[in-house]
Amino acid sequence: MAERILDRDIVRPFYLERAHLRGRFVRLEETVHYVLTAHAYPEPVSRLLAELLVLAGSFVGALKFTGTFSLQIRAEGAIRLMVVDVTNDGVMRGYASFDEAAFAGGHGVETERLFEDAVLAITVDQRAAGGRMQQGIVRIDGKRPSEALLVYFRQSEQIPTAVRTAVGRDPLTGRWRAAGILVQAMPGEVSEEPEARRENWHRVMLFLQTVTEEELLGDGLTPDEVLFRLFHEEGVRVFEAVPITPGCSCDRERVRTMLRQFPAAELEAMRQEDGTIGVTCQFCSRHYLFEAGEVDGLVAECSGSAR
Ligand SMILES: [Zn+2]
Numbered sequence: 001m002a003e004r005i006l007d008r009d010i011v012r013p014f015y016l017e018r019a020h021l022r023g024r025f026v027r028l029e030e031t032v033h034y035v036l037t038a039h040a041y042p043e044p045v046s047r048l049l050a051e052l053l054v055l056a057g058s059f060v061g062a063l064k065f066t067g068t069f070s071l072q073i074r075a076e077g078a079i080r081l082m083v084v085d086v087t088n089d090g091v092m093r094g095y096a097s098f099d100e101a102a103f104a105g106g107h108g109v110e111t112e113r114l115f116e117d118a119v120l121a122i123t124v125d126q127r128a129a130g131g132r133m134q135q136g137i138v139r140i141d142g143k144r145p146s147e148a149l150l151v152y153f154r155q156s157e158q159i160p161t162a163v164r165t166a167v168g169r170d171p172l173t174g175r176w177r178a179a180g181i182l183v184q185a186m187p188g189e190v191s192e193e194p195e196a197r198r199e200n201w202h203r204v205m206l207f208l209q210t211v212t213e214e215e216l217l218g219d220g221l222t223p224d225e226v227l228f229r230l231f232h233e234e235g236v237r238v239f240e241a242v243p244i245t246p247g248c249s250c251d252r253e254r255v256r257t258m259l260r261q262f263p264a265a266e267l268e269a270m271r272q273e274d275g276t277i278g279v280t281c282q283f284c285s286r287h288y289l290f291e292a293g294e295v296d297g298l299v300a301e302c303s304g305s306a307r
Contacts, residue, residue, distance in 0.1 A: 008177075009244040011060045011090075012223045017235030019200035022186055025223040026057035026244075027179040027216070028092075029170075034246030035094045036176050038285040042103035048114070049082055049096045050167040050178035052145045056084040056092065058163070058182040061242040067126035073140070073148060077116030078102035078109045082145070083283075091247040093283040115140065120148045146180070153184075160185040162205060166213035179216040179223075181230075183208055207231055248284035255279050255288045259295050267295065 008029040015022050032050050041049065056071045063069060070085035077099070084094035102109050123135045136156050140148035146163045153161040165180035183204060185197075192200075207230050215226045227236050259267065259277065270277050275292025 008218075009246075010223065010241040011057050011244060012227070012241045013061050013239040014227055014231075015237045015239070016183075016204060016231055017237060019204050019234055020186060020192065021183055021200065021204055022062075023181060023183040024058045024060075024062060025179075025181050025227060026054045026060075027177075027218065027223050028053055028057060028244060029175065029177045029218075031092050031244050031246040032167075032176045032178045035092075035283075038283070039095065041096060042098075044109060044114075045079070045096050045098050045103065046176065047167045048079065048145060049084070049094055050176060051165050051180075052082050052084045053092065053094055054165050054167075054178045054180040055145055055149050055163070055182075056086050056094075057244055058180065060086055060090055060244065061239075063124070065124050065126055065131075066129040067124065067131065068128075070121075070123045070125070071145075071149075072121040072123065073115065073118055073145060074121065075115045075118035077113045077118070079114050079118075086244070087249070090242055090244045091249070092244050093246065093248045095282045097282075112143065114143060115148070118148070120145075120152055122152060157187070159187055160201060162208060164208055164211055164216065166216040168213060168217055170218075177217050179218070181208065181211060181216065181227075204231070204234065207234070248281060248286065250281040250284060250286060252288055255281075256290065256295060259290070 008027065009031050010027060012025040014025065032053055035049065035053060036046050052071055052073070056069065059069055066088050068085050068087055070083060073079065073082045080097045080099060082096045084092065086092040118140045119137050120140045121135055121137045123133065125133045127133055138152045138155050140151050142148045142151060146165050149163065150161055153159050161182065161184045163180055163182045165178070167178040169175060170177055211226065211230055215221055224238055227238060259279070272278065277290045277295060279288045
């Protein structure tokens with residue numbers, strides 16, 4: 001059973017020997033199911049968020065960090081915010097907020113309007129482990145999260161990168177799933193002639209373009225089988241897979257601490273008639289109810305010390 005799940009929600013790093021390129025195959029099932037079923041998003045929002053989950057997964061195992069890695073798209077179009085974060089242990093969560101009116105009635109939204117005035121923020125937060133928080137932000141012009149990520153790699157990292165993603169429902173169970181392959185030049189690779197590098201890249205891109213949505217998403221093929229099918233002429237080597245598990249780090253104490261930081265007036269405005277305060281986690285939709293008095297004392301203490 002554990003192996004089966006490992007196969008469903010994994011990041012498989014790989015290396016193409018002939019072309020000197022590295023990559024990651026991300027395939028998510030339980031994680032996509034967990035994130036999307038915690039909400040009732042319109043279908044296009046679900047698809048975009050699932051893609052962002054896969055893209056966040058493509059950083060796992062490629063980036064050394066202790067804490068949380070997050071991908072965030074902030075926009076003024078039909079999509080307002082999409083956030084995915086993943087811990088160094090591979091625990092992943094995500095949510096989206098959007099213009100409800102734009103998606104009302106089940107109509108499709110013009111893709112041009114999805115990410116108007118959008119930025120992509122990539123954050124590595126290692127503060128919990130005594131480290132720093134680092135953030136890179138790029139303005140994006142893409143119509144999909146994967147296009148946004150390519151803009152980031154082109155502008156900020158200047159690493160040639162290509163990505164293929166697929167999002168769909170399992171034909172048998174109807175459950176959402178998502179997957180993707182990211183191929184990237186090795187940073188600092190200078191031993192090759194530019195001409196050879198271009199040739200290698202071009203050849204691998206031709207192979208990558210042949211991958212179908214069905215192959216990416218599964219349908220009986222493991223990620224390794226897909227990689228060998230695509231890149232067997234390239235001498236593909238795979239490395240230890242990193243399992244991804246769905247989960248949210250929110251808990252009652254953390255929410256209470258967050259509430260403590262609100263000014264007293266704002267806290268009063270949140271209070272329901274019976275004095276309770278309800279908070280719903282945006283990531284997992286878990287609901288926390290605080291009785292009247294449970295947070296008052298703390299707030300009085302806070303505002304008292306501020307004066
Ligand atoms: Zn939560």
